Amino acid sequence: MTASENPAAAESSTTRLEAFSDGVFAIAITLLVLEIRLPDSHQIEALGGLGRTLLGLWPSYLGYVVSFVVAGIMWANHHNVIRLVARVDHGLMVWNLLLLMAISFTPFPTAVMAEHLPHAGWDRNVAVAFYCGSFTLTAFFYNLMWRHVARNRHLLRPHVSGAQVDAITRAYRPGTFIYGFATAVAFANVVAALAIVFGLALFFILPRRGAHTTA
Amino acid sequence: MTASENPAAAESSTTRLEAFSDGVFAIAITLLVLEIRLPDSHQIEALGGLGRTLLGLWPSYLGYVVSFVVAGIMWANHHNVIRLVARVDHGLMVWNLLLLMAISFTPFPTAVMAEHLPHAGWDRNVAVAFYCGSFTLTAFFYNLMWRHVARNRHLLRPHVSGAQVDAITRAYRPGTFIYGFATAVAFANVVAALAIVFGLALFFILPRRGAHTTA
Amino acid sequence: MTASENPAAAESSTTRLEAFSDGVFAIAITLLVLEIRLPDSHQIEALGGLGRTLLGLWPSYLGYVVSFVVAGIMWANHHNVIRLVARVDHGLMVWNLLLLMAISFTPFPTAVMAEHLPHAGWDRNVAVAFYCGSFTLTAFFYNLMWRHVARNRHLLRPHVSGAQVDAITRAYRPGTFIYGFATAVAFANVVAALAIVFGLALFFILPRRGAHTTA
Amino acid sequence: MTASENPAAAESSTTRLEAFSDGVFAIAITLLVLEIRLPDSHQIEALGGLGRTLLGLWPSYLGYVVSFVVAGIMWANHHNVIRLVARVDHGLMVWNLLLLMAISFTPFPTAVMAEHLPHAGWDRNVAVAFYCGSFTLTAFFYNLMWRHVARNRHLLRPHVSGAQVDAITRAYRPGTFIYGFATAVAFANVVAALAIVFGLALFFILPRRGAHTTA
Numbered sequence: 001m002t003a004s005e006n007p008a009a010a011e012s013s014t015t016r017l018e019a020f021s022d023g024v025f026a027i028a029i030t031l032l033v034l035e036i037r038l039p040d041s042h043q044i045e046a047l048g049g050l051g052r053t054l055l056g057l058w059p060s061y062l063g064y065v066v067s068f069v070v071a072g073i074m075w076a077n078h079h080n081v082i083r084l085v086a087r088v089d090h091g092l093m094v095w096n097l098l099l100l101m102a103i104s105f106t107p108f109p110t111a112v113m114a115e116h117l118p119h120a121g122w123d124r125n126v127a128v129a130f131y132c133g134s135f136t137l138t139a140f141f142y143n144l145m146w147r148h149v150a151r152n153r154h155l156l157r158p159h160v161s162g163a164q165v166d167a168i169t170r171a172y173r174p175g176t177f178i179y180g181f182a183t184a185v186a187f188a189n190v191v192a193a194l195a196i197v198f199g200l201a202l203f204f205i206l207p208r209r210g211a212h213t214t215a
Numbered sequence: 216m217t218a219s220e221n222p223a224a225a226e227s228s229t230t231r232l233e234a235f236s237d238g239v240f241a242i243a244i245t246l247l248v249l250e251i252r253l254p255d256s257h258q259i260e261a262l263g264g265l266g267r268t269l270l271g272l273w274p275s276y277l278g279y280v281v282s283f284v285v286a287g288i289m290w291a292n293h294h295n296v297i298r299l300v301a302r303v304d305h306g307l308m309v310w311n312l313l314l315l316m317a318i319s320f321t322p323f324p325t326a327v328m329a330e331h332l333p334h335a336g337w338d339r340n341v342a343v344a345f346y347c348g349s350f351t352l353t354a355f356f357y358n359l360m361w362r363h364v365a366r367n368r369h370l371l372r373p374h375v376s377g378a379q380v381d382a383i384t385r386a387y388r389p390g391t392f393i394y395g396f397a398t399a400v401a402f403a404n405v406v407a408a409l410a411i412v413f414g415l416a417l418f419f420i421l422p423r424r425g426a427h428t429t430a
Numbered sequence: 431m432t433a434s435e436n437p438a439a440a441e442s443s444t445t446r447l448e449a450f451s452d453g454v455f456a457i458a459i460t461l462l463v464l465e466i467r468l469p470d471s472h473q474i475e476a477l478g479g480l481g482r483t484l485l486g487l488w489p490s491y492l493g494y495v496v497s498f499v500v501a502g503i504m505w506a507n508h509h510n511v512i513r514l515v516a517r518v519d520h521g522l523m524v525w526n527l528l529l530l531m532a533i534s535f536t537p538f539p540t541a542v543m544a545e546h547l548p549h550a551g552w553d554r555n556v557a558v559a560f561y562c563g564s565f566t567l568t569a570f571f572y573n574l575m576w577r578h579v580a581r582n583r584h585l586l587r588p589h590v591s592g593a594q595v596d597a598i599t600r601a602y603r604p605g606t607f608i609y610g611f612a613t614a615v616a617f618a619n620v621v622a623a624l625a626i627v628f629g630l631a632l633f634f635i636l637p638r639r640g641a642h643t644t645a
Numbered sequence: 646m647t648a649s650e651n652p653a654a655a656e657s658s659t660t661r662l663e664a665f666s667d668g669v670f671a672i673a674i675t676l677l678v679l680e681i682r683l684p685d686s687h688q689i690e691a692l693g694g695l696g697r698t699l700l701g702l703w704p705s706y707l708g709y710v711v712s713f714v715v716a717g718i719m720w721a722n723h724h725n726v727i728r729l730v731a732r733v734d735h736g737l738m739v740w741n742l743l744l745l746m747a748i749s750f751t752p753f754p755t756a757v758m759a760e761h762l763p764h765a766g767w768d769r770n771v772a773v774a775f776y777c778g779s780f781t782l783t784a785f786f787y788n789l790m791w792r793h794v795a796r797n798r799h800l801l802r803p804h805v806s807g808a809q810v811d812a813i814t815r816a817y818r819p820g821t822f823i824y825g826f827a828t829a830v831a832f833a834n835v836v837a838a839l840a841i842v843f844g845l846a847l848f849f850i851l852p853r854r855g856a857h858t859t860a
Contacts, residue, residue, distance in 0.1 A: 016667060016724050022231060023671030026238030027457075030246065030319045031675065038327055050331065050338035054345060065316065072312040079231050094850050097717040101710065104675045112683055116695065123695035130699060205309050237446060241453030242672075245461065245534045253542055265546060265553035269560060280531065287527040294446050420524050448661060456668030460676065460749045468757055480761065480768035484775060495746065502742040509661050635739050 017088050017096060018079075024100045025075040028107065032067055035111035036060040059117035063110040063131075066194075069201040070135055071106055074142065076204075081146055081168070086157045095145035102138040109134040117190075128193050129186035135197065136183050139175035146172055175200075232303050232311060233294075239315045240290040243322065247282055250326035251275040274332035278325040278346075281409075284416040285350055286321055289357065291419075296361055296383070301372040310360035317353040324349040332405070343408050344401035350412065351398050354390035361387055390415075447518050447526060448509075454530045455505040458537065462497055465541035466490040489547035493540040493561075496624075499631040500565055501536055504572065506634075511576055511598070516587045525575035532568040539564040547620075558623050559616035565627065566613050569605035576602055605630075662733050662741060663724075669745045670720040673752065677712055680756035681705040704762035708755040708776075711839075714846040715780055716751055719787065721849075726791055726813070731802045740790035747783040754779040762835070773838050774831035780842065781828050784820035791817055820845075 037060075038044070039053060047053045078099070085092070109131045116127035149155050150165050178200060186193035252275075253259070254268060262268045293314070300307070324346045331342035364370050365380050393415060401408035467490075468474070469483060477483045508529070515522070539561045546557035579585050580595050608630060616623035682705075683689070684698060692698045723744070730737070754776045761772035794800050795810050823845060831838035 016663060016728075018231060019234065019664065019667045020671055020720060020724075022234045023238055023668055024675055026235055027242055027672055027675040028678075029315070030239050030242040031679065033243075033319055033321075033323050034246065034249065034679065036323050038323075038330070044338070050327075050341045050345075054327070054341070064320070068316045068319070069312065072315075075235060076308055076312075079235075083231075093721055097714065097721075100674070100717075101713045104678050104713070105709070106678075108678050108681050108683075112695075112699070115683070123689070126695045126699070130695075233446060234449065237450045238453055241450055242457055244530070245454055245457040248458075248534055248536075248538050249461065249464065251538050253538075253545070259553070265542075265556045265560075269542070269556070279535070283531045283534070284527065287530075290450060291523055291527075294450075298446075449664065452661060452665045453668055456665055457672055459745070460669050460672040463673075463749055463752050464676065464679065466753050468753075468760070474768070480757075480771045480775075484757070484771070494750070498746045498749070499742065502745075505665060506738055506742075509665075513661075 014082065014085055014088055017093065018082055021078060021082070021096060021100060022075075024104055025071060025078070028104045029068055029071045029075075031107045032064050032110055035107050035114065036064060056118075060114040062117070063114035066197060066201060067106050067110040069205065070197070071103060073201065073204045074103060074138060077142065077172070081149065084156055084160050084164075085149060087155050089152065089155060091148045091152070092145065092155060095141065095148050099138065099141040099145050102134065102141050105134055106138075124190055125187050128190045129183050132179055132183040132186050132193055132197060136176060136179040139172075139179050143172055143176055229297065229300055229303055232308065233297055236293060236297070236311060236315060237290075239319055240286060240293070243319045244283055244286045244290075246322045247279050247325055250322050250329065251279060271333075275329040277332070278329035281412060281416060282321050282325040284420065285412070286318060288416065288419045289318060289353060292357065292387070296364065299371055299375050299379075300364060302370050304367065304370060306363045306367070307360065307370060310356065310363050314353065314356040314360050317349065317356050320349055321353075339405055340402050343405045344398050347394055347398040347401050347408055347412060351391060351394040354387075354394050358387055358391055444512065444515055444518055447523065448512055451508060451512070451526060451530060452505075454534055455501060455508070458534045459498055459501045459505075461537045462494050462540055465537050465544065466494060486548075490544040492547070493544035496627060496631060497536050497540040499635065500627070501533060503631065503634045504533060504568060507572065507602070511579065514586055514590045514594075515579060517585050519582065519585060521578045521582070522575065522585060525571065525578050529568065529571040529575050532564070532571050535564055536568075554620055555617050558620045559613050562609055562613040562616050562623055562627060566606060566609040569602075569609050573602055573606055659727065659730055659733055662738065663727055666723060666727070666741060666745060667720075669749055670716060670723070673749045674713055674716045674720075676752045677709050677755055680752050680759065681709060701763075705759040707762070708759035711842060711846060712751050712755040714850065715842070716748060718846065718849045719748060719783060722787065722817070726794065729801055729805045729809075730794060732800050734797065734800060736793045736797070737790065737800060740786065740793050744783065744786040744790050747779065747786050750779055751783070769835055770832050773835045774828050777824055777828040777831050777838055777842060781821060781824040784817075784824050788817055788821055 036057065038057075039047065044050055044053045047056060113127045113131035116124045146168065150169055153160075153162075153165070156165070178196060182193045182196040185196065251272065253272075254262065259265055259268045262271060328342045328346035331339045361383065365384055368375075368377075368380070371380070393411065397408045397411040400411065466487065468487075469477065474480055474483045477486060543557045543561035546554045576598065580599055583590075583592075583595070586595070608626060612623045612626040615626065681702065683702075684692065689695055689698045692701060758772045758776035761769045791813065795814055798805075798807075798810070801810070823841065827838045827841040830841065
């Protein structure tokens with residue numbers, strides 16, 4: 001009944017792990033829009049009409065775009081790792097579940113950040129740190145999942161070389177530290193912290209040559 | 216580790232890009248219903264009972280139907296493009312992500328439009344322009360994604376001819392302009408703007424001969 | 431670029447139509463839980479504690495279970511139809527989209543019904559009629575989708591016989607009428623209307639011999 | 646038209662049952678985050694700022710993590726069962742639907758539990774019992790689904806031995822009783838009840854040798 005007993009079953013395991021993970025990524029990313037809420041009609045009037053109100057929601061749009069792109073990067077990376085994997089063991093299933101748990105959490109810190117971004121003060125620092133902190137946790141679980149695969153090479157497809165594994169390990173390692181650094185920076189300077197997260201996202205979006213491996 | 220190194224992996228890339236995109240389309244389209252909200256019991260009484268209240272929600276039903284059909288068209292078109300694609304490169308992944316970001320946003324402008332449609336005034340114009348504007352953005356990203364594929368023909372399946380590519384380019388181009396025109400019209404005449412969006416949706420729904428290629 | 435040009439592409443069309451439809455069914459069914467809402471702490475106290483409050487939510491649980499089972503039946507039937515289909519044309523895509531639009535709408539009438547079920551009066555009749563009416567619409571679109579397939583037999587797999595097609599047509603036809611009848615009954619007697627919808631759901635759930643074809 | 650008539654169709658049935666179930670699991674697990682809600686700005690001020698407010702949401706995080714892991718275990722088990730299944734009959738479809746109905750319900754008891762955990766009193770006991778009770782129901786339906794498969798061995802793949810079937814039956818049986826015991830314990834001691842649910846989740850998460858079969 002273990003994955004290793006039956007190669008066909010193991011293959012099918014990868015397929016369902018992918019399908020399940022794709023589902024969670026797709027839903028988490030799509031739920032982000034539910035956190036953008038229009039103020040009620042009295043507030044819209046007080047804010048000077050719908051046009052100004054919609055413009056005033058820029059922190060929500062910003063949070064939506066950044067979280068969407070970051071989660072999209074995570075999805076692309078997840079995808080790049082899993083297609084190197086030939087079989088799923090218990091550890092990979094557990095690490096994957098913890099990674100998905102961090103990804104699914106994203107809409108909450110995004111909403112917290114968007115709500116506090118327009119109002120100067122300590123709470124804004126806390127909100128941005130909470131936001132960056134949730135990406136740090138995601139990147140951390142991402143690295144732990146990859147480490148598990150890298151240490152159990154029988155899980156990998158035969159064509160994957162040791163050099164490829166090491167290249168991925170090197171490429172993913174900085175993610176946790178960069179997001180962690182942004183989290184610390186957020187307590188001192190909100191704009192600088194968000195600029196770091198933006199920078200990482202832009203770095204991914206810009207055209208490039210070579211592997212797409214940013215954590 | 217790039218998609219081009221391993222043809223089997225590239226194939227599998229298309230599969231997961233499709234699965235992920237299908238998930239996002241399906242969720243965005245299904246979340247639309249969460250934006251239809253029944254007024255509370257006091258308001259229902261003030262409106263003259265549940266029957267009248269449910270009838271009075273017609274702008275929400277209208278928004279639901281139009282957004283569902285428009286997003287459904289986008290899905291069908293996405294589907295028609297991706298099945299011509301043999302391999303996914305970094306650019307296609309990024310453009311696809313930006314397209315999905317625009318699609319996932321749909322429930323918010325739909326709710327904004329539905330809420331303001333019954334009340335005459337400038338805010339109604341703004342709401343409908345915001346609604347049409349979000350479709351313009353979606354059609355725009357859609358075209359950019361297709362342009363990327365059309366310019367990188369090694370991404371296409373071998374059986375796809377240059378004539379087919381040009382036919383799709385021509386078929387998709389008007390979408391952005393028509394939605395953009397509807398957005399501009401919305402500032403002058405709300406009914407005319409919605410009629411344009413309706414017209415495009417009906418044009419798709421009606422039976423036809425030939426390719427299903429409307430952006 | 432039409433589905434009929436390339437058999438492999440047509441096959442893949444069915445796959446994505448299934449994947450997209452499965453996604454919409456799965457999400458619509460899962461969103462039902464979001465319509466079950468706990469009263470706030472003051473109301474819980476007024477209702478005599480959490481235990482009584484949770485018991486008092488029985489109309490929400492009832493709506494959840496019935497809608498889940500009905501949507502589950504629709505999914506199983508959708509599945510039974512699509513696996514007879516070899517190729518997807520424009521009409522099937524459009525009818526399928528309209529069916530999904532009706533399915534996705536389910537959480538709203540379910541919430542309306544659950545909210546009004548405990549309070550006697552005309553609004554309760556309206557709420558249950560709205561609920562049954564939404565199933566009528568779903569069954570109606572379901573039949574239209576099947577009719578399209580039945581009339582365009584080149585869409586069906588070669589092994590499907592005319593007798594099978596006629597058997598399915600006969601099996602699906604009553605659905606719309608039974609739900610429509612329940613809708614009419616709801617204006618006179620709420621319990622009788624729900625009993626009809628329950629009966630249909632139970633009829634599906636109970637063990638049987640032969641084809642699973644209830645609309 | 647029954648699944649047994651056509652082996653290829655039966656195979657495809659399993660594929661769609663998996664896809665649909667994966668979708669429901671993925672969505673139920675992802676919707677959990679929507680139940681975590683930030684108090685409004687007045688309450689945040691009263692609670693001593695955003696930092697304290699976010700820390701004070703620990704019962705929501707706890708509920709999120711536990712429900713995510715429990716639902717993740719259920720998904721992994723579902724996956725382990727379905728890959729032994731070769732064909733889907735009416736009974737399996739119905740039991741699977743009832744299992745999914747219980748899984749999809751999870752966000753509601755999770756929210757109820759999280760809301761009442763910080764406040765000592767009988768309502769807290771009721772809330773935790775409701776939470777554990779929902780897992781009991783899920784484990785119960787899970788066992789009924791497996792029993793149906795175990796009693797109809799023609800549904801299983803040919804390579805599955807009677808010893809494997811019995812091992813799975815033994816492995817799954819305790820789940821319902823342990824969750825049921827936690828439900829009863831919740832009325833006397835909330836911490837002990839949650840410790841049992843935690844223990845089961847941790848037992849799954851910890852590395853192990855052998856089959857991953859915990860209900």
